[in-house]
Amino acid sequence: MSQAESVLGIHHVTAIASDPQRNIDFYTGVLGLRMVKVTVNFDDPTTYHLYYGDEVGHPGTILTFFPWPGAPRGRHGTGQLTVTSFSIPEGAVDYWKRHFREHGITFKETDRKFDEQVLSFADPDGLKLELIASPEAGSREAWKDGPIPVEYGVRGFRGVTLLEEGYERTARLLSDTLGFRQVGEDDNRFRFEAGEDGLGTFVDVVCPPTVPRGLVSAGTIHHVAWRTADDEQQRAWRTRIAGVGLDVTPVIDRKYFHSIYFREPGGVLFEIATDAPGFTVDEPVQELGSALVLPPWLEPLRNDIQKALPPVRLAAVVRAAE
Ligand code: ZN
Secondary structure (H helix, E strand, O other): OOOOOOOOOEEEEEEEEOOHHHHHHHHHHHOOOEEEEEEEEOOEEEEEEEEEEOOOOOOOOEEEEEEOOOOOEOEOOEOEEEEEEEEEOHHHHHHHHHHHHHOOOOOEEEEEOOOEEEEEEEOOOOOEEEEEEOHHHHHOOOOOOOOOOOOOOOOOEEEEEEEOOOOHHHHHHHHHHOOOEEEEEEOOEEEEEOOOOOOOOEEEEEOOOOOOEOEOOEOOEEEEEEEEOOHHHHHHHHHHHHHOOOOEOOOEEOOOOEEEEEEOOOOOEEEEEEOOOOHHHOOOHHHOOOOEOOOOOOHHHHHHHHHHOOOOOOOOOOOOOO
16 A cells, blocks of 8 residues: 555644634624534534534635533644634735624734734634635635625634744654654744645644643634545555654544544644545535534434534625625
């Protein structure tokens, strides 16, 4: 079996929210992502699992949440993925500044090397996000039936930032095991890339001198998943990761993809997820995210599950103003 030289970039990022309705309103109503799937946490069916992305939820566009109503805020710190960055087209920055002002969202323009215009902001739970204007954004389509005019819309991920106590072991895992290339450096920020098209392919490792460890709760990231093409490649990844002495789970069926999980040496939970079968496996494209979907093994419990979940209003489809 031949092993791919690298993971193919980001598959999805999963975070913790508090109030599910506020989460839905922000990601569909303000950021203009599509609600791609409404299901439950398969490991805890009393919690929603909300998936946002592009029209079909392509790998590289998917941000997902476990909303824990009433959960206290977590703490951003080392051993965490602290910033999730989306791509927007190069001409879209002024539009987003106006849009954020209209919605009362505080943002700042961050200067960075790597030739990037960056808008930094946070979601209602304090999750740190960025919009980065990038030349590659044009090659991907934004969700066309959301509130953001399609020419300015979010084009999936640009990259993620890992905050780490130390550099060496995480950097070695990224380059020697997962196949990332180191492509840049800006002060204590080290940029790695895997995959080809610049969309969802970057990982920045930032090593601050004295920052306490992060704590997972509302407004923090739970894990990041990297893409692999298929089940055969995934088995090869599993062998390679176990081979460097990391504890890796067996392959787990997540219905929309197949997953393995392991913790990188700095403490961030990594997953490797297959591109297939994708989100249209149990709903047609037009209906994605329009109703609660359960996997076959939870379907017999639907009534009890629905009673335990807080009621939510799903995304109203608002056409972009022409
Ligand atoms: Zn995941």
